[in-house]
Each structure stands twice: as structure tokens, then as C-alpha cells.
Amino acid sequence: MILTKTEESRLLDSMAMKEYGIPEMVLMENAGSSVVRLTEKYVDWDGAFTVILCGTGNNGGDGFVAARYAAGRGARVLVLLMGNEAHMSESSKQYRHVIDKMGIPVIPISRAEEGAPYIHDADILVDALIGTGLSSEVKGEKALLITLMNEAQGIIISVDVPSGMLTDTGRAAGVVVDADYTVALGSVKRGHVLYPGSSYTGTLLYSPIGIPDEARMDFPVHLTEKEDVFNILPVRNRVSHKGKNGFIGIFAGSYGMEGAALLSGQGALYAGGGKVAVVTSAGAHSALAGRIPELMVSSLGKGPFFTEADSAEALEKAKAYDVIALGPGLGREKETGKFVKRLITSFDKTMVIDADALFAVKEEHIALDTCPGRLILTPHVGEFSHLTGLSPKEIENGRIDEAIRFAVENHVVLVLKGAPTVTAMPDGSAYVNTTGNPGMATGGMGDTLTGIIAALAGQGMNASGAALAGVYLHGLAGDMAAEKTPVGYRAGDLAEWIPLARAEVMKMGR
Known part of the structure; x- marks a missing residue:
């Protein structure tokens, strides 16, 4: 379409x-x-x-x-x-x-x-x-x-x-x-x-x-339809085990902003990630440990937020991960920006970059097109405005074309969140999402999406497919939640609908 x-x-x-x-x-x-x-x-x-x-x-x-x-x-x-x-x-x-x-x-x-x-x-x-x-x-x-x-x-x-x-x-x-x-x-x-x-x-x-x-x-721009997602979602067989479904590392959270890390981790779990590890700062560890038993929670350093000094240990941990999600709740300290830069410029697998890590991309002058990994950026309009220097009005007036331009120039997959969300690919194509509703305009939805996309990439999907399918499933889960509660459901509530949204898509194969 x-x-x-x-x-x-x-x-x-x-x-x-x-x-x-x-x-x-x-x-x-x-x-x-x-x-x-x-x-x-x-x-x-x-x-x-x-x-x-x-x-x-x-x-x-x-x-x-x-x-x-x-x-x-x-x-x-x-x-x-x-x-x-x-x-x-x-x-x-x-x-x-x-x-x-x-x-x-x-x-x-x-x-x-x-x-x-x-x-x-x-x-x-x-x-x-x-x-x-x-x-x-x-x-x-x-x-x-x-x-x-x-x-x-x-x-x-x-x-x-x-x-x-x-x-x-x-x-x-x-x-x-x-x-x-x-x-x-x-x-x-x-x-x-x-x-x-x-x-x-x-x-x-x-x-x-x-x-x-x-x-x-x-023609380069498409509507994302259920069939598109059905055709690329991984299907598990009877001998599947957690080791075959991705080890997801989520570097997120800082003192006072622990919830973002939990929401990302929860999104990854409900999206089918085989193993999900949340790596946070020492100041946030106690608030996260044990909150969701299925999440492996560890910390780096001794302070309330990540610093450049923590990056070597972070990269050592990252060797075990198939995919990294980076950004939710990190904070915007200068030292945290340097930490983000080290990870983005060193990690050579798929990485989902969101929230405060997007701020660091701009402030640390990170040349995305030279980074070794397969990068998926997930900004909302405000974050994209900071990244590009465009005003929010200019972005909304050219939502599709500006997303494509950025993706092509920086050799990344760009998920420009909003109504509608546009997923732009480095080859100049783009998909405009058909799911989602106004009830999703609440805190934490983006953190959940970050986890979903990371988990799908961990299950063997390429960066473009993981972003496209993650956005669709995230919106579909919101639509299913809205059937019971049009406004007032939380990001944590939506996460629980993700498996049902995935099952709804897979019905096409029956």
C-alpha cells in the first residue's frame, strides 16, 4: 500500500x-x-x-x-x-x-x-x-x-x-x-x-x-499494514529456547529516573526477548533490583548516573548482548553524554538509541554515519528538533520527508514518533504506521517501544524490520488496550497487550 x-x-x-x-x-x-x-x-x-x-x-x-x-x-x-x-x-x-x-x-x-x-x-x-x-x-x-x-x-x-x-x-x-x-x-x-x-x-x-x-x-513511501508485519515476524518452533531469542542489554536509568529503565525492560520481555538485562547506574540499582523478577539488573560505577569512566566496563558487558537499547532515563549530565558517545561509536551490533542518548548524539557531535553498529533512533518531535535544528512546526509540515532525509544522510533507521509515526530507512524508503490512538499520549510509552524494538531485533530481525514491526505492534497493543480504557491506561498496561497484538498479527497465517 x-x-x-x-x-x-x-x-x-x-x-x-x-x-x-x-x-x-x-x-x-x-x-x-x-x-x-x-x-x-x-x-x-x-x-x-x-x-x-x-x-x-x-x-x-x-x-x-x-x-x-x-x-x-x-x-x-x-x-x-x-x-x-x-x-x-x-x-x-x-x-x-x-x-x-x-x-x-x-x-x-x-x-x-x-x-x-x-x-x-x-x-x-x-x-x-x-x-x-x-x-x-x-x-x-x-x-x-x-x-x-x-x-x-x-x-x-x-x-x-x-x-x-x-x-x-x-x-x-x-x-x-x-x-x-x-x-x-x-x-x-x-x-x-x-x-x-x-x-x-x-x-x-x-x-x-x-x-x-x-x-x-x-514508490518509496508505504503504509504499514498487518500483512507487512506478518511477513517478517519471526516464528518459533518447538525446539526454540531463550538463547535463540536474543540477549538484550538495556543501558538505562539514573537516580530519580528509574522507571524508564523498568518500562524498557518490560517492553522487551513482553515482546519476546529471550534474556533481558538492565544495566543501570549505582544510584538507581536499589530501586530496580527485583521489581520485575525476569529482568537481570546490574549496575556500573558508584554514582547517580553513568560517566565516561563507566564506559569500558559497559562495553565489556555489551560483548555478551545481541542488541543494546540505550537512553531511557539516563539523564543529561555531560559525563553521561561522554559515556553514550563511547558506546555508540564502539558497539558493532544493533543498537536502539532513545531519549537522553539522543540528546547526547547532538551535544557530543556523534557522526552517526561512521559508527560501526546498525543504529535505530527513536525520537519524538522535540528530540528530533534538537537533533536537526528544525522547529517542531517545520518537522510536522514535512514529517515524512524530513525523517527520510535524516535516515539517508546518517545511514540509520529513524523512528519519528507521533501521529502518525514514520519509520524511515537508510535506502530512502519509509513506512507510515496505521496503528495507535490518542490514549497513548502518556509518559513511558516511548520507553516501552524502545524495549519492543530491541527485543524484536534480538529475535533475528534486521534493524529496519524490527523498527517497522515494533512500531506497528506497539500501536496495535495500544488500540487493544483502548477498547477497554480509551484514555488512562499506562505504558505498563500496554506492555501486557503486546503478546496479544503479536498473536493477532499471526492469525493471518491460519
């Missing part, structure tokens, strides 16, 4: 027509029929007064096709057409001619108020007004028409994208249709999943509209 920008959507359509020989009318037919077919289980078309608002672009052509299929399902259909009909493509004109022949009324309007009585009375409103080509703010009568739609009581179904939403960012270009359902055509668009576009989109449905999957092979 690829995720496209406007120019990529156009390229995909062009490839379908030029390289695969699929006529534009076939794509339009498939698009319009999908609008009705995919919403049938949510919307009762039979007998519904359905108003389809069409523009004069190809989105409007899709609307003409949808009118025909809605009528075929028993709907009472009326089309409102706004715009200069001379601008319509030949395919759109042909489908307009078809519904004229069927007796479906088409009412051209130039002012929003002309359509107001019909919009007010509609049971179903189909938004085929603007589509993906929008590049400037919606103004005038089209803006008023969108406002009328949003104020109406009918169910709103948007064709491809809600009119007024910028496809690449999900941001509003003035006023935006607030859809109940959106049927993405050919590809899911970035704006469907980026905030605030995800809120305008409503329930997202998808149709490939007959474009061959082969045409999508070279």
Missing part, C-alpha cells in the same frame, strides 16, 4: 495509461464504482436521497460514474455541477452524457445558494468537487458550497480526497469537507494519514481502481 504525494499520484495514473495501456475511462469507471461499492457496508443507498457535487475536473467525472452506480443501488440521485463545463475531459463529458441518458438530473450551479435546498435535504452527499489537483486556497462560491455540505445532516463521502484538503500535507486550503468516509483511488495520499487531514478524511477506504501492483513497485 503506497502513500503518495500529488505528483506521484499523477505519475501513477500516467503509468497506468501509457505503460499498461489502461484507458482513462476505465480508470474513471473503476473509481466511480468503487465509491459506491466500498461504502455499501456502511451506508444504505437504497431509497436514499443522494446529492453528488461534481467539479469539472476528473474528480467530477468519478462523481458522474458514482451517480450511475448509486442509482443502480436504488438511490434517488441528483447531481450538482459547479464550474466551466468546457474544461471537462472527454472521459468526464462521456460519463456526463451517460447519466443524462439515464434521466439522472444534472443541475449546473454557479452560486452555492442554488444548491442549498438539495444539500440540506440530502441523506447522502458525495463530494467530487475538487480532488487532488488543489494548489491554492478554496475561496468564493466553492468555499460556500463546502460550508453548506459540512452544515448539512447527510452522510458525506469524499471521492479520493476531501475537497479543500492539500493532498501532500493534509492541511486545509481555506475550508475543507469534513467527510464521514473517503474512498482513496489508486493510492492512499499522504494527506489522508497526516494530521489534520486524517480528521477530515473520516473512515478511509481504498480502491486500486485496476492499476496493476507492479506500477507501484518503485
Whole structure:
């Protein structure tokens, strides 16, 4: 499932027509029929007064096709057409001619108020007004028409994208249709999943509209789906034992910030790590030892936090570990930063770098692309802002592209946490996560994710796969927890759902 920008959507359509020989009318037919077919289980078309608002672009052509299929399902259909009909493509004109022949009324309007009585009375409103080509703010009568739609009581179904939403960012270009359902055509668009576009989109449905999957092979950004995770999760056989499932070393915690270490360790255990060791500072040891019996807890040094003097012993311990997680609750002392630098620049296996270790990456000027290990960085927006010098607003405006840029330039896997979380790979590809919910916006969730990713890497997954699957399972566990407690469940509660989330994914193999 690829995720496209406007120019990529156009390229995909062009490839379908030029390289695969699929006529534009076939794509339009498939698009319009999908609008009705995919919403049938949510919307009762039979007998519904359905108003389809069409523009004069190809989105409007899709609307003409949808009118025909809605009528075929028993709907009472009326089309409102706004715009200069001379601008319509030949395919759109042909489908307009078809519904004229069927007796479906088409009412051209130039002012929003002309359509107001019909919009007010509609049971179903189909938004085929603007589509993906929008590049400037919606103004005038089209803006008023969108406002009328949003104020109406009918169910709103948007064709491809809600009119007024910028496809690449999900941001509003003035006023935006607030859809109940959106049927993405050919590809899911970035704006469907980026905030605030995800809120305008409503329930997202998808149709490939007959474009061959082969045409999508070279697009770099994807949605993470359950099938993607199923295909890469390790499966245990009957002779599996703890030694085959990874020895995870978690360097975390300092005096007063012990909880982060426990949460990371707990995440690793519930994600199936064979053996999990938490290595903490002397000042945090007493608060951690024995709290979770399955965690092996040890300490370094004599102080409340790690120092550079502790790094040699840390690296000696690390020789036994298959994977390291580094950062949660370490603190931001200068000496701790030097400790972090020694580990990152010396450890040659997979390492998950989070929280305070990310702060040290910037402050200690660590050249990530020269480090010997396979690095997975898991910043939230604030941490990524510190790493890059970009403002949080700049990051959110370019969440996907900035994540990819950093991953490529630094030869790392980057997990940019947030809504949605983006996992960017050093080869320039990226996966945008589909799981998770607002109830996860609470302390400790990131620490738990660090442990999950580390544990998956310890079970034989490569860095990219461990990050992708860890993010998905973490969000799915949150979704399962939210079914019982929408807001107020803790990171520790979520960890207990991880095995059930993993089992849910593996059901695909039955």
C-alpha cells in the first residue's frame, strides 16, 4: 500500500495509461464504482436521497460514474455541477452524457445558494468537487458550497480526497469537507494519514481502481499494514529456547529516573526477548533490583548516573548482548553524554538509541554515519528538533520527508514518533504506521517501544524490520488496550497487550 504525494499520484495514473495501456475511462469507471461499492457496508443507498457535487475536473467525472452506480443501488440521485463545463475531459463529458441518458438530473450551479435546498435535504452527499489537483486556497462560491455540505445532516463521502484538503500535507486550503468516509483511488495520499487531514478524511477506504501492483513497485513511501508485519515476524518452533531469542542489554536509568529503565525492560520481555538485562547506574540499582523478577539488573560505577569512566566496563558487558537499547532515563549530565558517545561509536551490533542518548548524539557531535553498529533512533518531535535544528512546526509540515532525509544522510533507521509515526530507512524508503490512538499520549510509552524494538531485533530481525514491526505492534497493543480504557491506561498496561497484538498479527497465517 503506497502513500503518495500529488505528483506521484499523477505519475501513477500516467503509468497506468501509457505503460499498461489502461484507458482513462476505465480508470474513471473503476473509481466511480468503487465509491459506491466500498461504502455499501456502511451506508444504505437504497431509497436514499443522494446529492453528488461534481467539479469539472476528473474528480467530477468519478462523481458522474458514482451517480450511475448509486442509482443502480436504488438511490434517488441528483447531481450538482459547479464550474466551466468546457474544461471537462472527454472521459468526464462521456460519463456526463451517460447519466443524462439515464434521466439522472444534472443541475449546473454557479452560486452555492442554488444548491442549498438539495444539500440540506440530502441523506447522502458525495463530494467530487475538487480532488487532488488543489494548489491554492478554496475561496468564493466553492468555499460556500463546502460550508453548506459540512452544515448539512447527510452522510458525506469524499471521492479520493476531501475537497479543500492539500493532498501532500493534509492541511486545509481555506475550508475543507469534513467527510464521514473517503474512498482513496489508486493510492492512499499522504494527506489522508497526516494530521489534520486524517480528521477530515473520516473512515478511509481504498480502491486500486485496476492499476496493476507492479506500477507501484518503485514508490518509496508505504503504509504499514498487518500483512507487512506478518511477513517478517519471526516464528518459533518447538525446539526454540531463550538463547535463540536474543540477549538484550538495556543501558538505562539514573537516580530519580528509574522507571524508564523498568518500562524498557518490560517492553522487551513482553515482546519476546529471550534474556533481558538492565544495566543501570549505582544510584538507581536499589530501586530496580527485583521489581520485575525476569529482568537481570546490574549496575556500573558508584554514582547517580553513568560517566565516561563507566564506559569500558559497559562495553565489556555489551560483548555478551545481541542488541543494546540505550537512553531511557539516563539523564543529561555531560559525563553521561561522554559515556553514550563511547558506546555508540564502539558497539558493532544493533543498537536502539532513545531519549537522553539522543540528546547526547547532538551535544557530543556523534557522526552517526561512521559508527560501526546498525543504529535505530527513536525520537519524538522535540528530540528530533534538537537533533536537526528544525522547529517542531517545520518537522510536522514535512514529517515524512524530513525523517527520510535524516535516515539517508546518517545511514540509520529513524523512528519519528507521533501521529502518525514514520519509520524511515537508510535506502530512502519509509513506512507510515496505521496503528495507535490518542490514549497513548502518556509518559513511558516511548520507553516501552524502545524495549519492543530491541527485543524484536534480538529475535533475528534486521534493524529496519524490527523498527517497522515494533512500531506497528506497539500501536496495535495500544488500540487493544483502548477498547477497554480509551484514555488512562499506562505504558505498563500496554506492555501486557503486546503478546496479544503479536498473536493477532499471526492469525493471518491460519
